[in-house]
Amino acid sequence: xxxxxEELRSGFLNEEFDEVTFEIDGERSAEYALSCGEKxxxxxxxxxxxxxxxxxxxxxxxxxxxxxxxFPRLGGVGMDAGKGVEWMxxxxxxxxxxxxxxxxxxxxxxxxSGRMIFLVTRMELFDEEGVHVANADTRTVIxxxxxx
Amino acid sequence: xxxxxxxxxxxxxxxxxxxxxxxxxxxxxxxxxxxxGWGGPRFTDHEAARKEGFPGAxxxxxxxxxxxxxxxxxxxxxxxxxAIDTVFRAPVLVDEPxxxxxxxxxxxxxxxxxxxxxxxxxxxxxxxxxxxATVKLPTG
Numbered sequence: 001x002x003x004x005x006e007e008l009r010s011g012f013l014n015e016e017f018d019e020v021t022f023e024i025d026g027e028r029s030a031e032y033a034l035s036c037g038e039k040x041x042x043x044x045x046x047x048x049x050x051x052x053x054x055x056x057x058x059x060x061x062x063x064x065x066x067x068x069x070x071f072p073r074l075g076g077v078g079m080d081a082g083k084g085v086e087w088m089x090x091x092x093x094x095x096x097x098x099x100x101x102x103x104x105x106x107x108x109x110x111x112x113s114g115r116m117i118f119l120v121t122r123m124e125l126f127d128e129e130g131v132h133v134a135n136a137d138t139r140t141v142i143x144x145x146x147x148x
Numbered sequence: 149x150x151x152x153x154x155x156x157x158x159x160x161x162x163x164x165x166x167x168x169x170x171x172x173x174x175x176x177x178x179x180x181x182x183x184x185g186w187g188g189p190r191f192t193d194h195e196a197a198r199k200e201g202f203p204g205a206x207x208x209x210x211x212x213x214x215x216x217x218x219x220x221x222x223x224x225x226x227x228x229x230x231a232i233d234t235v236f237r238a239p240v241l242v243d244e245p246x247x248x249x250x251x252x253x254x255x256x257x258x259x260x261x262x263x264x265x266x267x268x269x270x271x272x273x274x275x276x277x278x279x280x281a282t283v284k285l286p287t288g
Contacts, residue, residue, distance in 0.1 A: 031183035035176055036214030037168065040221050055229045056217040059210045060184055083213050084233040137233075 003074055003117060003144065009106050017068040018101040022061050026093025029053035032060060046093060055087035058125060058136040061099060066121045066138060068103065074117055076142040081118065084137035091125075091133055099123040104137060115144045153224045156260045156285040165223045165250035165264065170215040172207050177242050180211050194242070205242035212240050212277045216266045219248050220283060227262075227283040234279040246270050253280075260287040 026046040033043040033054050042050040062083075091097070104122035108115050118141050125134045151166050153159050174192065181187025186208035189196030197205040213234045220227055240246055246268050254263035261284055268277040 028183055031179070032214060033218070035171070035180040035184070036211060037170055037218035038214075038221055039218075040225050043221070054214065054217050054221075056210075056213045056232060059213055063185070080209050080236060082233065082235040083209060084231070085213075085229075086231050087229060139235075 002115065003072075005106055005108055005117070008072075012068055012071060012103045013106065014102055014104070015068065016100050016102045018065040018099075020064055020099050020101075022097045022099065024053060024091055024093055024095050024097060026051065029057050029091075029093065032057050050090075052090040052092055055085055055134070056083075058085055058087075058091065058123075058134045059083045059138075061097070061125070062121075062123055062136050062138050065101065066140065067119065071103075074142045075145045076117075078119075078140045078142050080138065081141040082139040084120075084135075084139070086135040086137075087133075089127075089131060089133040091127075096128055097133065098126045099136075100126070113143065117142045117144060151223070153285070154226060155288050156255065156257050156262060157287075159224075159252055159255050159262050159285065161252055161255050163252045165219065165252070165266075168215070168219040168222060168248045170212075170218075170246055170248060170268070172240060172242055172244060172246055174205065174242050177205065177207055177211065180208065184210075186210065191242070202239060203241060204244070207240040207242055209234070209236045209277075212236070212268060213279070215248060215268065216277075216279050216281065219250060219266065220264065220281060223250075224262075224283065224285060227285055229281055229283050232279055232281040234277060236277055238274065238276045240268060240276045241270070244270055246276065257287065260285050 041048040105120040123136045194204045250266040
C-alpha cells in the first residue's frame with residue numbers, strides 16, 4: 001500500500017524535532033575551503049580581517065537526527081539526494097550556532113521504477129544573538145517498495 | 149567576458165563561467181575527511197567502497213557542493229552566494245577527473261543578483277551533480 005503523503009505532511013511538516021549547538025572552528029572551515037578549491041583569503045586564511053566560513057560550509061554541520069523520532073519507517077533505504085543552503089549572514093570562527101531542525105517538505109516523484117518519496121529536512125541556524133544566519137537543507141529520497 | 153567579474157554589470161546573461169577541474173584525488177578527499185568529516189572507508193578507500201557495491205571511493209556530497217561554491221568564488225571573488233541548491237544524481241568518484249561548468253541564467257542589475265546553473269560531469273560527460281545558485285554582486 002502506498003504511503004499517504006498528505007497524512008505525513010499534515011502530521012510532521014514544520015514541527016521542530018531537534019536542537020543542537022556548534023562552535024565554529026576556524027581551522028576546520030579553512031581546511032574545508034582549501035580542500036574544495038577556494039582561493040579567496042576571506043575563506044582560507046584565519047588571519048584575514050573578513051575571515052568567515054564559505055556559505056556551503058553549513059551543510060557539513062548537518063548529520064545528526066534527520067527525522068522526528070516518531071516518523072514512520074517508509075520501507076526503502078534512504079539516499080542523500082541533495083543539499084541546499086540559504087545564506088543570510090557571515091559565519092565567523094568561534095561563534096556558537098544553534099541548529100533547529102524540522103521537516104520542511106515531503107513530496108513524491110514517479111518514474112519507470114516506481115514512486116520515490118523525498119523528505120526535505122531543514123536546519124535553521126541562529127547565532128548567539130538569535131540572528132538567523134543560514135538554512136541547511138538535506139533532501140533524502142526513499143524508493144518505495146512495490147505493493148505485493 | 150573576462151575570467152573574473154567584479155560587479156554585476158560585468159556579468160552577461162548566458163555567459164559561461166570558466167570551467168573548474170576540482171581536486172578529486174584520494175589525498176584531497178582524505179584531507180577533507182581528516183579535518184571536516186566524512187572520513188569513512190567508502191570515501192577514503194577504493195577497495196572498501198567496492199565491497200559496499202560502489203565502483204570506487206566516493207567524493208562526499210558536501211564536498212561536491214563545496215566545489216560548486218569554490219567555482220563561483222574563483223569567477224566572482226566578491227560574490228556572496230545567498231542560495232545554492234545541489235542535486236546528487238550519481239556518485240562523483242575519487243581519483244577520476246571531473247569538470248564543472250556553469251552558465252548564467254539570469255541577471256538582475258538593479259538588485260545585483262545573478263542566477264547560475266552549474267554541473268559536475270565525469271570524463272564520459274555524464275552529469276553527476278547539478279545545482280543552481282543565486283549570488284549577489286556589487287552594483288557599482
